[in-house]
Amino acid sequence: MPELPEVETVVRGLRPLVQGRTFQSAQVHWPRSLHSPAPQDFAVRLAGQQVRAVQRRAKYIILSLDDDYLLVHLKMTGRLYVWPSASSDEDADERWVRVRLRFTDGDELRFSDARKFGKLYLTADLASVLGKLGPEPLEDDFQPRDFIARLRGHQRALKALLLDQTFIAGVGNIYADEALFRAGLHPLRPAHSLDNDEAVRLYQAIRQAMGQAIDQMGSSVNWYRQADGTRGEAQHSLLAYGRNGQPCLVCGTTIAKMRVVQRGTHFCPNCQPAP
Template structure:
């Protein structure tokens, strides 16, 4: 699933190609892609809307329209593709927006989603969807002090808590594993047992891996997302049975919170009390 760096990369990639263009029509090719409204209302409401901005919140990509917000969650296999002209839809296109520039040029923004898990919302009240999300880890609201205090308020295993989007927005399986390894914290360690020093290390790790992920255009590990190179720099993720880059111990893959999790058993020892 694309995480914060991958969604940020896609947002930046399409920004210059869509801002200022007007949606002249929408082809809803799989109605269940739309969480809201119905396909009929969607086509009616987006027609004539100018795209005035592109942003991201957590793992949501947001197209700012004149009167609405178009929220897109890529889920497992979604991607946004800009195409010049009006061309034949591809097999896994679920939604296509036909765009027109001021000079009359035609292009398309296609939501391509092989596994059909992605969802799109058209709304004038985006806070109803985004309001329960936790802080953005690359914004000023996320601090070492905030992280320490909020870890201590909960008694949960660290990795499932980091994946909880109401706790912290945008972190997924890849960047949680990488952050915990850098901070030398076991994914199963309890949040309320984390010291201030450990919380500070985890804060620095989260911020650094996300920034590095964005710098390298995200991670391309299979057919889900293409274009990034961060996968070439993984410390533990997808490196089962390979040596830890710090100590040489073989990386293990375990299950934590029903998620495959990569850990170095030497660098990331879980404290038993």
């Protein structure tokens, strides 16, 4: 699933392509791709609204329109991209197009989604979708002392807690493993057991892992592509995720894999000692 760095990369790619353009109509091929409202209301309400800004919150893409927000969650296999009206429809991706949003000039913003878990929301009430999310890890106002205080309140395993979007926004399976590896912390360490130094290490590791991945346009380990359809590069720089069976890049110990909250979890048994 695309995580914060991947969604941020899509947002940065889409922004110059859609900002200032006005929607004319919507075609919904798979109604369940719309969380709300119903397809007919969606199309009527969208028509005539101009895209004022394109932003990200957690793993949501947010288009600020005249009267509403259009939010997109890509989930497992969703892709959001601009399809120029001059293109031919021979792209292999087209069979998975679920929603087509036409601009007044004929180009389209397309949402494709093979597995159909992704969702679009058209709402004037941003908080109704985003209300419960935790802090953004890369924002300046997210300080180590805030993170330490939040950790203290939880007994859960670090891996489980990092995946909880109400604890911290935008971290998923890849960057949880990457952050814990960089911090030298075992995925099953109870959150409240970290001392100050360990907590600060984890805080910095989350920011470094995500920041580096954004610089490399995200990790294309499966479906994720940038807004222009090209792959990211960050998958080549992952230190733990997907490296099970290979030597740790720090100490040479074989990277192990286990299940934590149903998710494949990659770690170095030497650099990340068991609790």
